[in-house]
Amino acid sequence: MSKNTAAWIDSPYADLTIREAPMPAPGPDQLLVEVRALAVNPLDAIIQSNGTVMYGWLQYPVILGEDVAGIVVETGANVDGFAPGDRVVAYAMGLEKGRDAVSESGFQKYVAVDASLAAALPDAMAFAEAAVLPLALSTAAAGLFEAGQLALDHSHLGDALPREEVVVVWGGATAVGGNAIQLARAAGYRVITTASAHNHDRMRRLGAEAVFDYRDPDAVDRIIEAVNGSVVAGVLAIAVGSAEPCLRIARATGARRIAMASPPVSFYEQPRRGGLSLVRIRLFARLGTRTALLQLRSRLSGIRATFIWGSAIAASPVGPAVWGAYLPTALASGAHLPYPEARIAGDDLSAVQGAIDALRLGVSAEKLVVSLDATATGS
Structure with missing residues (x-):
């Protein structure tokens, strides 16, 4: 694995800055994922705009981001059903109270995600296409x-x-x-x-x-x-x-x-x-x-x-029902379509701030996605 890099927000209201980040260590129920595509959400823009009014538990500097798709590089000791090399889409939970807003947040090259909030991707589905899904x-x-x-x-x-x-x-x-x-x-x-x-x-x-x-x-x-x-x-x-x-x-x-x-x-x-x-x-x-x-x-x-x-689904029966039992099969069969359509906003982490700024101006029936390398359109 190469060194990890992230788009950091160093203080409330600040622009994101790109620099090295610690390599996440997955917990026993987690996956370490090499991120190939990520999406920005209104939540990221709101946290950046609101300072400490919402998410007051965040201790800056932190990393934003919830939507990721990529390749599993390591699995925790308790994880079944995933292995290194698997292509997955996952919900990064780092911004939630009690979580690690550095290692578990999505705007970085490597992220630790809960295996229970990850799903295997069909080989034909692009990472950028899948990255629109997790938070929505x-x-x-x-x-x-x-x-x-x-x-x-x-x-x-x-x-x-x-x-x-x-x-x-x-x-x-x-x-x-x-x-x-x-x-x-x-x-x-x-x-x-x-x-x-x-x-x-x-x-x-x-x-x-x-x-x-x-x-x-x-x-x-x-x-x-x-x-x-x-x-x-x-x-x-x-x-x-x-x-x-x-x-x-x-x-x-x-x-x-x-x-x-x-x-x-x-x-x-x-x-x-x-x-x-x-x-x-x-x-x-x-x-x-x-x-x-x-x-x-x-x-x-x-x-x-x-x-x-x-x-809330992370701590209830809804999470396993949707992410575990439903989503992998539904994506593979085409029963659940990645929605909304992905619009590529850039090809490296430096594009994330611009994507958040564009989101504030209004985006309809599409989601802004940043791909982190050429393989974000394939395997």
Whole structure:
């Protein structure tokens, strides 16, 4: 193995800097992966923009990054089912509380990942193609299946046992939404979703039976009409501004749970620097007010509205069901498509900061991926 290199964030709000990093030592239940492709997520941009407001447990300098794909170079003593040389996609958990935000984070050439949150890749699937999956897939799975979220039945995940219940996904073209559509369908549920008009065919290919334009002022009424009296097992609210229409849908259809993947305001609006500013004060005031009002209105309607924490699946039966039992087979058969489409933002770690900056400006129905060498497009 060569020396390890990482894209470090040395202090809150700072740009990433590229330099040598310690070689991770995998724990007994982990894999050491040579990263061939990585993706950036809104979470990376939010941590960089928010400083210590969120993820206050991070002790800088740290390494960001959750989405990786690459080659196993070493396995922990307790690991079965993986061996050096295996091609895998994995969820890097380093930013979570109690984890190692250096050795277990994704923006580096070598990373230690939990074997339970890794899946083998088909030989024909490019690393860059697979790197879009981990955080989005895990967040979708948490929202759909965790007991504290929509609590859908995942016991037949992949068997496609038909059910009559409907899941509404507001924001189907997002990374979380596209994976939620596929997971809900794989568990047998019917799916109704929203997306821009140019993404409607794509949503149907992922498994949605009906798609509506979220910009349509009558979108809520059209979704309620499409439900047509069927039982709504739950509503998944993705992207800023999605909670309000989802609450209206839940009220009208009798749904009792809403799982939310985004806050009611965009953290991208604030300046990426420390200290108070009028923009930051207003943003957090809106966040507190809107969240409190949403919770009050939901409770008055007998609806449980909760925010999703994607890493929750690591400590519950959902993780093994999705990452272990479902994903490898579904990727190999083509039943689960890597979503969203990967857009290559560069070919080395120096491109990661630019990818995060581009993400802040807006990316639709695709994910920015950095490949770390030429083999990221193949074996």
